[in-house]
Amino acid sequence: MTVERTGCGLPRAADAGETMTIFGWVDRRRDHGGLIFLDLRDHTGILQVVINPQTAAAAHQAAHAVRLEYVLRVRGQLRTRDPHNVNPRRDTGEVEMYADECQVLSIARTPPFPINEDTEVEEALRLRHRYLDLRRPRLQRNLRSRARFISHLRSVMGEMGFTEIETPMMIRATPEGARDYLVPSRLQPGSFYALPQSPQLYKQLCMVAGLDRYFQIARCMRDEDLRADRQPEFTQLDIEMSFVDEEDVFAVLERAISSAWSASGFRGTIVTPFPRLTWHQAMDRYGVDKPDVRFGMELRDLTDAVRGSSFRVFADAVAGGGVVKGIAVPGGADLSRSDIEGRLTEVVRTFRARGLAYLWHRQDGWQGGIAKFFSEAELAAIGEIAGAAVGDAVLMVADRPPVVAASLGALRNQLARERAMADPEKMAMIWVTEFPMFERDQETGEVTPLHHPFTMLHADDVDLLESEPLRIRSRAYDIVLNGRELGSGSIRITDPAIQERVFAVMGIDAQTAEGKFGFLLEAFQYGVPPHGGFAAGIERLVMEGLGEENIRDVLAFPKNQQAQEPMTGAPAPVDVAQLAELGLTVSPTPPATQT
RNA sequence: GGCCCCGUGGUGUAGCCUGGCCUAACACGCCACCCUGUCAAGGUGGAGAUCGUCGGUUCGAAUCCGAUCGGGGUCGCCA
Incomplete structure (x- = not known):
């Protein structure tokens, strides 16, 4: 925009005497009739601008009409303040800019809620004007901390020899697990892609491919009801490793999380190694599989x-x-x-x-x-x-x-x-291990995997597969922080015989398994390394790190409880022509939802 | 799908249980004027809500009842 631009939050006493140009939004305005003080805000901070009608008449006239959230370019000399005028609560409080020029780049309507403070505002209004909510200090801080955290995760994973690999966003629908978001295919009318609930199968195929250590900051989509810590799309630190057992996976996660945590300035301290509880111990002592042990x-x-x-x-x-x-x-x-x-x-x-x-x-x-x-x-x-x-x-x-x-x-x-x-500063990170392999679905009565069907069984329990499947312990594990599940993983099945028996317990015969997961089973016939991995919810980590209670506050553009985005109005109906191109018609009345 | 909480000027709240004194209060914001050192500037004046919507009870409803809409939390759901 111009050759020189100084961040509002950057000038210090040592810079006094310099003439500089700042750009930003009007955070506050104090008009004394003569002098006008403007606090100008950008992503670096806030600087007080002084406009004197006697030395800068044009600027003063412009500043007279300025209101909150106007976007300005101000040029002037940086000066130190007299000692009694120093504002100790602000990083730039020892200095101020004496404006020579004050140019209004954009005027602003009165915002629907205060931008310069973090007052509670109705969620609907915040989401409708998300760009204004994001302008406020709290969400600015949250998004920057989140970015720092992810950046640190990336570098730690790199240091540990992991390769970052992007897996497809348009994949084959998986019948298991959460509801899929579907994407209709134009070239194959009547067929659909699904958005990934997780990159599970692809990362296992990466192991077959000999990539050895995979990771991804992976977007995941699940069409399920929302909660304070659940959004339909979210991000995971997704990991898979070859030739490992639980101990190797634990060590990697402990290092990645603890080092990125402290480097990001998150609250509290993560102590490694994380204490461990078996699932049975957790249920016995705390009644839940994600105990808060603070x-x-x-x-x-x-x-x-x-x-x-x-x-x-x-x-x-x-x-x-x-x-x-x-x-x-x-x-x-x-x-x-x-x-x-x-x-x-x-x-x-x-x-x-x-x-x-x-x-x-x-x-x-x-x-x-x-x-x-x-x-x-x-x-x-x-x-x-x-x-x-x-x-x-x-x-x-x-x-x-x-x-x-x-x-x-x-x-x-x-x-x-x-x-x-619970001590709010304490970070009680634990592993919960030996989850049951199966549970009985309360509605259908079917035996379904608690984690997923590729989870390896506890070696001592394999013989129970056909007789007492519900008693089988798996090699699945969760990380729990202060009573919140942060993520889960497992050592995977690589033995086709065991995989077949697991499918059988679930009521999936060989032919069905072939149809659903044939590509994975086939891949495993070409030399599969023993492997295991983990996926950790980034938003939940950031929430705990920042002390936020709601996932919406650590996401740039979240959805409301109805999975709508009030700002853009998504989801929305589409043109008939667009549907026709995809070979789709929409029923006039939605069919009764199955329960 | 069930349960719970919330819905009063632009924002946040009070009033609601115990209907009339509400011609709806307070703070912030907004508008105008005054003001040359404030930084949550200050002063004076002003505009702005019929209380989410609909219906009912009552002489009278922001206040009681019912329905409905919107937001949030939660159980189910989330391999």
Whole structure:
């Protein structure tokens, strides 16, 4: 635009005396009638401009009409401020520009929400004017930190000998897993590409190709419902490695994340190696497969302690094959009956628990509606096992094991939030290993892989394939940070015989497997190295690194909960002609969605 | 698909439970004027919302009820 341009945030006292030109947006304007002060903002920061009507009459006249968010070019001399005029809260606070020229490059309507501060604004309005939201300090910071983090990841991966490879965005639809986004083919009417849910198969083929160590900052698309940490398109650090086992994969991820983390200035410190929990340990102790281990309050099994009690709810549950578990809430004796029976019971009800039992451990003994059903010995045992001290409360759920785990796990997280039990500066990164290979689909009753069908089984469990598939442990693992799943991976199956048996358990016969994954199985016949890998969600990492609660705030152009982008209006209907070219027609009324 | 929360000038909130004193309040922003050292500038004055929408209850509705729309969170879903 011009030969010389100085960033607004860059000038320092040492630059005083220089004449320079700055470009930027008006962040604030203070008109004293005579002097006008303008704070000019660009991506580097903010510089105060002083416009004096006596020394720069034309500039002053121009500045008189200037409003917030006008785009200006200002030329003038940089001067140091008198000591009593220094603004210590700003990097450029020791200097200011004395304007000679002030040129309005673009006027601006009054913005729909404040740009120069981070006030809470309704999500719909922010998304509709995303370019203005992105102009605000918080999102500027977030996007820059995200970029730095990715940049560091790239260089660490390079240092470790990984090759960055781009895999196709238009691929064959995979029947497994999340719903695909489809792309109709013009040249093959009636046929569709799918957008990748992940580059899974391609990266495994890269291993067959002898690339040895693959990585990609990969865009992934999944047509599923959105959450605070889930968008339909997102980015993963995707990794695959040949001739490795879990330890090699863990070491790579630990180094990549921890070094990029600190280099990016993210909050807290990542300590390596990450502690490990098996899936069973996580479920037993925390009730969830992604435990937040920054605080205790672990689930304790009270089944034996209450088996013989006269409290029918517990006794019946145990007799019916259920379990009774509880958590000791530190200082929980201050929880009121209405706290527990209202808000907290609501939490466990969400997970289909029928109720929440509670006992207060007070100075004068055990209290609470159900205390009378237990003997002194039983109460003592409950307190002992739960680890409840005087002043605590024990909250208990009796039900089928999955219901108990899920409801108490959620309750534990809820209480930790309410009572600020987790150190916000602590970064509790852990590996959760030995996930089950299969789970039973609640609707169809089919056995489906928890991770994906190419996940290798635990060596000791292979014999259970046909007899008790649901008990098989896999060689799949997750990284969990502060209770949030950051990503997952596995060692893959490379033995065709085992792969065939896994498909069989899933009800996929050889012919079907050939049709769906034939290319992979064929590739494996030409010499496949043992391999494994991982995929880590970039947005979730950045969220934790910046302390953001919502994935939209670490993405430039996110979608709303309806997967729409209010700014551009995507998705939108298309011309009939465009459809015709693709051999498509749209039903006038959408067919009833299958549930 | 279920459940929960929110919806009041441009922005953020108060008022709503306990209907009338609301001719809807406050802060910021906006407009005009005054003001030569402010930096969340200051002063004076002003414009701006019939309370998401529709319907109902009532003598009377921002306030109560129902429906609906929009936003968010969550369960299901996310190999």
